Amino acid sequence: MARGFTRLLADYSCLGILEGASNRLPTSCVRPGKPNRAASGFFSSIIREPLAGEEAVLPVDDNVRHWFASPRAAVGFARHSAALPHAALGSRPNLVMPGVSATVGEQIDALRRIARDKVANRIVRVRDSGIATIIGGWPQSFTAERAVMLGFRTDPDFDAIVKAHINNERGGMFVA
Numbered sequence: 001m002a003r004g005f006t007r008l009l010a011d012y013s014c015l016g017i018l019e020g021a022s023n024r025l026p027t028s029c030v031r032p033g034k035p036n037r038a039a040s041g042f043f044s045s046i047i048r049e050p051l052a053g054e055e056a057v058l059p060v061d062d063n064v065r066h067w068f069a070s071p072r073a074a075v076g077f078a079r080h081s082a083a084l085p086h087a088a089l090g091s092r093p094n095l096v097m098p099g100v101s102a103t104v105g106e107q108i109d110a111l112r113r114i115a116r117d118k119v120a121n122r123i124v125r126v127r128d129s130g131i132a133t134i135i136g137g138w139p140q141s142f143t144a145e146r147a148v149m150l151g152f153r154t155d156p157d158f159d160a161i162v163k164a165h166i167n168n169e170r171g172g173m174f175v176a
Contacts, residue, residue: 027067057125058104068158
């Protein structure tokens with residue numbers, strides 16, 4: 001479905017039928033709200049729940065790598081995309097947004113640096129081979145030079161993503 005849409009958008013843009021842009025987003029992390037059953041939900045849960053004083057289940061190994069942006073960065077992508085002159089996209093209106101490629105271990109290290117051991121130790125490792133298999137087939141990182149060249153910016157590192165969650169969703173506070 002997504003591939004068909006991006007092709008249709010490119011074709012219609014080239015023909016002058018419409019002007020639009022398609023942004024492929026990194027996984028939004030740390031997502032606000034409650035945990036859900038999405039296979040990717042643990043990426044947010046292992047940060048969000050420990051900061052709230054709750055345990056979080058980690059179903060995969062620490063060496064699993066994935067591609068992230070904070071919700072704040074995702075909003076910035078939408079705003080920048082809306083303000084971008086259509087001519088800047090040329091015949092290629094589909095863009096891959098920049099993100100932070102990090103392992104689960106690097107996520108936990110960022111949490112530990114910012115909130116210390118007591119918070120990071122609220123992560124409970126319970127391997128789920130089904131989730132590990134699903135996640136194992138996903139891209140771990142993307143090259144986004146074209147989007148960066150067009151002025152799209154993301155978080156500098158995973159520490160910034162954790163800090164953004166604390167500041168934007170937790171009022172600057174967390175349960176130590």
